[in-house]
Amino acid sequence: xxxxxxxxxxxxxxxxxxxxxxxxxxxxxxxxxxxxxxxxxxxxxxxxxxxxxxxxxxxxxxxxxxxxxxxxxxxxxxxxxxxxxxxxxxxxxxxxxxxxxxxxxxxxxxxx
Amino acid sequence: xxxxxxxxxxxxxxxxxxxxxxxxxxxxxxxxxxxxxxxxxxxxxxxxxxxxxxxxxxxxxxxxxxxxxxxxxxxxxxxxxxxxxxxxxxxxxxxxxxxxxxxxxxxxxxx
Numbered sequence: 001x002x003x004x005x006x007x008x009x010x011x012x013x014x015x016x017x018x019x020x021x022x023x024x025x026x027x028x029x030x031x032x033x034x035x036x037x038x039x040x041x042x043x044x045x046x047x048x049x050x051x052x053x054x055x056x057x058x059x060x061x062x063x064x065x066x067x068x069x070x071x072x073x074x075x076x077x078x079x080x081x082x083x084x085x086x087x088x089x090x091x092x093x094x095x096x097x098x099x100x101x102x103x104x105x106x107x108x109x110x111x112x
Numbered sequence: 113x114x115x116x117x118x119x120x121x122x123x124x125x126x127x128x129x130x131x132x133x134x135x136x137x138x139x140x141x142x143x144x145x146x147x148x149x150x151x152x153x154x155x156x157x158x159x160x161x162x163x164x165x166x167x168x169x170x171x172x173x174x175x176x177x178x179x180x181x182x183x184x185x186x187x188x189x190x191x192x193x194x195x196x197x198x199x200x201x202x203x204x205x206x207x208x209x210x211x212x213x214x215x216x217x218x219x220x221x222x223x
Contacts, residue, residue, distance in 0.1 A: 004155070033210060042116075042201050042213030043156070056208025090155050092211075100146055101211060103155035 002027070004104035006091050012110045013081050021076045021107045025093030031055070032074040033101060034066055035090040043090055049074055050096045081111045115139050116204050118214035127223050131189040135202030135214055138183065142204040146211065147176060147187045149198045156201060160187070192221045 005024045013019050025032050031050040035043035045058035049068035063079045072093075078085055088108050092101035117136045125131045133147075143164045148156035162169040162176045162185070169176050175188045189196055199218050203211040 006155075031209070035211075035213075040215065042203075042215050043211070045206070045208075045210040045212065048209050050209070056206075056210050058210065092155075096209070100158045100161050102158060103148075105153075105155045 004091055004093050004102055006089075006104035006107050008107060009105065010108045010110075012112060015081055015083060015111055017081050017111075018077065018079050019081060019109060021078075021089050021091075021109070023074045023076070023091030023093075023104060025072050025074070025091075026102055029093035029095055029102075030072055031094045031096035032068055032072065033092045033094075034074070034076045035092065036060075037088045037090060037106070038086075046076065078109075083111050085109065086111045114214075116202055116212050116214040118200075118202055118217050120217050121215070122218040122220070124220045124222060125192045127194055127221055128191045131187075131192045131196065131219055131221065133187040133189075133200050133202070133217050133219065135185050135187075136183055137185075137204050139204070140180075140183065141207065142212075144205040145176070145178060145185050146203045146205075147174075148201045148203060148213075149196075150201060150216070151198050159200075189219075192219075194221050194223050197221050 033048040034046040037043040047066040048056040052068045068074045088106045094101040146161040147159040150156045199216045202214040
């Protein structure tokens with residue numbers, strides 16, 4: 001069984017550009033969450049989607065947006081990239097009912 | 113303001129001995145807690161969880177203890193193995209269905 005898959009694994013962008021990160025959840029999981037992890041910190045919650053509806057949003061600027069598709073895959077979009085957006089972006093999926101979340105390997109974004 | 117705190121950035125343990133990783137939280141509304149292990153260049157891997165209605169959960173070498181009155185939980189690994197060397201994150205279930213993570217503790221298990 002495939003776990004949570006994220007693409008791309010690495011990418012480099014220039015300040016001011018836009019980026020789209022993609023995530024496919026574990027089969028049967030209807031909830032997808034996005035987290036940002038910077039060096040020396042734990043993952044910080046960005047968004048959660050359940051059944052294609054936004055269920056929660058963390059303390060991130062409006063430059064960050066996301067959506068979930070009918071097949072439960074998800075995209076995270078970041079506009080007007082800043083140097084401080086450089087981080088590991090993690091996607092997690094779960095069944096949506098207070099259970100453990102399973103993480104993908106992450107996308108390492110570097111903004112130069 | 114951190115709601116989940118792991119006050120020890122690192123811990124070194126001899127192989128075969130017990131590793132104890134600690135975590136404190138401030139929000140009494142959290143209703144479940146989890147531990148994740150993370151290797152470099154990989155996403156966090158789920159280890160074990162505990163509901164707030166329990167005080168102990170065990171899975172093989174891993175046991176999590178919850179002390180609600182002290183708002184404290186701990187992860188015990190016994191016996192510790194060199195392959196356990198990784199960063200361990202404590203997380204709590206938030207009101208939005210999200211997880212709130214501590215900063216992590218780097219465990220080194222020496223042969």
